[in-house]
Amino acid sequence: MIGQAATRLQFRTPGRGLTEITREVSAWIDGTGIETGLVTLHCLHTSASLLITENASSAVWRDMVAWLDRVAPEGGYYAHDDEGPDEMPAHLKAVLTGVNLSIPVIDGRMALGTWQGIFLAEHRRAPHRREVAVHLLGE
Amino acid sequence: MIGQAATRLQFRTPGRGLTEITREVSAWIDGTGIETGLVTLHCLHTSASLLITENASSAVWRDMVAWLDRVAPEGGYYAHDDEGPDEMPAHLKAVLTGVNLSIPVIDGRMALGTWQGIFLAEHRRAPHRREVAVHLLGE
């Protein structure tokens, strides 16, 4: 019979960049005993976000962070800068990449491709403590 | 036992800009009696979309609309302009921001961060009537 489980996972980010969280999410799924279902991750912030990309190359992660800086640059573009010049670009990057992900779980594992990893993307310059709500429906 | 509910919510947009819909979605969830589960929102259009960003600053919303205009500008770039110069940029912005969101519901409330609001983003210049399908699985 279909049931559900939910939690909140905490992560510390070292400032702007990507932190892989695949292992933490997988470990929590394992603990629920649910074998088949749907896992949803929701990042509770507006200047950090979630994305899926290559899990094997730190050059990919650096290129992605640099590209996000080009697409949503700091500078004199913004009316809102209450928390400094990196705040509004951080909001834009969070919208571009998105704050939630839903991934099927099959035979006890997320249906990720071989090269896919789940990343928490920190868009502020400073280190932050970030929270991700995780929810699993299945049996 | 897990059950489900679904509806379609209607919104009127005043033309290009963000309209917060968090309250309308929350009110509908309250009415279902489902306390824990997963809510999914799907915008039924290709020139309006859904996003999550800061709920407290209209400067953030203006900056976001201006940034979307810079990333997907009107102008001589497009083969498709059947409905005017703002149509193709609207399709691009809808793809960039996305038309669906899934958010865990815990203890009767969406697991949103303190500063997160759900917004319907209108990308056409003219006011429109927009429809969002809402679905909730849980108990």
Place this chain on the structure above:
Amino acid sequence: MIGQAATRLQFRTPGRGLTEITREVSAWIDGTGIETGLVTLHCLHTSASLLITENASSAVWRDMVAWLDRVAPEGGYYAHDDEGPDEMPAHLKAVLTGVNLSIPVIDGRMALGTWQGIFLAEHRRAPHRREVAVHLLGE
């Protein structure tokens, strides 16, 4: 009573561009016998992705591919180019558009708008075989 079904759909892409997959997904849903629920699609790759846009105009699709090329161009920007100049732009486009979608299913049909189609977006120049995990919860 709520149940679930899952599969993996295979697609061949002709290289960079959009391939509509709405019909294949709908046909699979029909076969499950589930009338109301939530379908989730997850693309198992980091250089192809999923998006929803207008289903009736090939000019829209061409404009979208050209726009993605402008936002994430090939060129001398990237540290990572192990698989050629189109690899890193492909990773960026996959993050911009996203690799998963969740869509309510109502009365046996996905709750898509009249003009919405689901597309597999190939971001590499060469043809590829791509896999999409599909999961349906409902009854």
